[in-house]
Amino acid sequence: MTDILADLNPAQREAVTTVHGPVLVLAGPGSGKTRVLTHRVAYLIRECGVEPYRLMAVTFTNKAAREMSSRIERLLGSELRGLTIGTFHATCARILRREAAHANLSPGYVIYDEDDQLRVVRQALKDLNLDEKRYRPVVVRSFIDRAKCELLTPQTLEPRTHPEEVARRVYERYEALLEANDALDFGDLLLRTALLFEQEAEVLEKYRRRYHFLLVDEFQDTNMAQYRLIRLLAGERRNLFVVADEDQAIYRFRGADYRNIQRFREDFPDHKLFLLERNYRSTQTILDAANAVIAASPYRTPKRLHTDKGRGPLLTVFEAYNEEEEASYVVNEIQRLVSQGLATPGECAVMYRTNAQSRALEDAFIRHGMPYKLVGATRFYARREIRDALAYLRLIHNPHDSVSLERVINVPRRGIGERSLATLAQWAGELGVSQYEALQLLKENKGKEGTEGTEGGLSPPMLFGTRAQKQLLAFLDLLEGWRELAGRLTVAELLGRVLEDTEYESWLRDGSEEGEERWANLMELRTVAADYDPLPRETALATFLEEVALVADVDNLPETAEAPTLLTLHSAKGLEFGVVFIVGLEEGILPHSRSFDDPEQMEEERRLCYVGITRAKERLYLLHAFRRSRYGGDDLNVPSRFLKDVPSRLVQGYGTRRHGDRERGRLGEGERQRQEKSPSLSPSTPASLSQVGPQFAVGQRVRHPLFGEGTVIESSLKGDDEEVKVAFPGKGIKTLLASFARLQRLDRSDDS
DNA sequence: AAGTTTCTACTTTTT
């Protein structure tokens, strides 16, 4: 039985043990805020006798939630029961599911992501006869999202300009479409829950009675809807514990408003405030750099971050000629650190402002034969084949979901073209029913010749060509068949059945490499679905769809594979690495050019830079390129203003290279030479092994020319080579030498 | 209806 308070510093301990009333913890990076949260939960449960189900802890990512809950379990030495811990969105989704009746919702609602949203916006624009060129769907979507964050409905919203008034009308239509589809978007999950609490006193009362203690992580990233929600839940009891770092507020674009910290202080004037300023992560050199970068930011409570870790190595600033050189520098440097025993590949991370920047880096890693982990880019759940498969499943779960229906009704091709689809949509619209119901009507009316005209004047048999009608009804039969099966099959079985019935596999696997990859993704999805097999048949599909809608990519970052991580600065938040490379520290990249005319946005860029710097424990590299190609043209870039804020006493060998005076004309030559200097190595040559360490981590999927696909179950270095044990399904376990076996890694770049 | 080509806009970040 460990003493929960034993390993806390005084500030942490005070925060943990202040049980009642509102508490604000301002926690610098690496100051142990997760530790404070987890210890507080453990303390409440064990020392104060609070029942776990009385606690609600909200985080922003599933990963953070998972980590919290496993750490709490470790602290308490037992499994947790009844504790509510999850993201805002997931928690709200669950509440809405339970209170569907009160919230005026169908309990089977589906969750639309931004891609689905865009389709709905387009439909709404079409319905209102508005030109997509004039009212850009993405702009309208962001207007709607913003409104929802601020708890504004089309009715309560007050447009300031004419375009805003038009957007308001689209918003109105958009809402009608969502309702017709039994769908909610991300914003709705928060908005509808907040409105539910505001409008249904007894529902709110129920949740207030249940939850006696609330904890909120990353409070600086809450938006108005989220803040309203927790304030409502806190009620009279006001046991609200929030942890914030205003210096890490980087989600303004998503409606987050760090001024919620100020609102909290005003709304709960009697709150206790704790500052966590002791940093357990970084060297003093890194902290000094971070402080210097963030100090220039106004409106912040100055914090004095300190550590007793010592100064550590100086920072490295490197100016590369272009992004290729920048990338090779990173890879070479990682290889050097690894070969000198100063770091392992897994301890290294490369961070950038935009996903597009990962390309040059990936090229370099591949050229050097060094494995890497990539977060983001083409997100797993954004892939076409995955979205198709999920659309089928969503449609089975909720056939009124027209967005999904339209997505898959002709995928693979089954002769239902644009025309038929438009007719179906219009007809359904006239009847005021979903497209699914329209299909059912079509089936019923089949044979009856044009006598049953609706107000619209058209009866179904006249609407579609006989061929199209046949195809539409065939699709309906398919769908009805699956719906019947859904209750009896597991999600994985159902998915298999859909893929089979639609001949999706043969359509996808056209012999191309891309087809194989896409198919492999679907098999991966089936594996994920299989996790839901133990659940009761009635809820498995709904739970699967909900959770799949609410996961992010970082959530699936494999923690085992010993390879450097490539990720955006945003997804780096909350993580730490021994060695951090921040690339593209250039005006226009970081800070991004979109922030130039908005001081608030510029401050956010600064904080983004700060987040990156503070991820580093030991070594920090700040890189920029003189020249960078961006969409067609290429730019000559100036070093980032943030770089200038880093005191040169913290930097070693400042100004190693100068590219500013180089002539443009010599570019081609220089580039060619540089490429020759880094000969391409195939992934399993011993040469790369000695520099890089193990190539095959346990769990890595591989393909062998003879044995086919398998999974690495053991790997060890033997002299200059690597011995790998691989389990090949149906063929047993083989021990292979990496240099001879011609093993091909099956890179699942960003999923689990 | 489906397959071509051409054009356009997009690349900030994500629950």
Add this chain to the structure above:
DNA sequence: GTAGAAACTT
């Protein structure tokens, strides 16, 4: 440098 939509052809 790409992906997706629109325009055009078969």
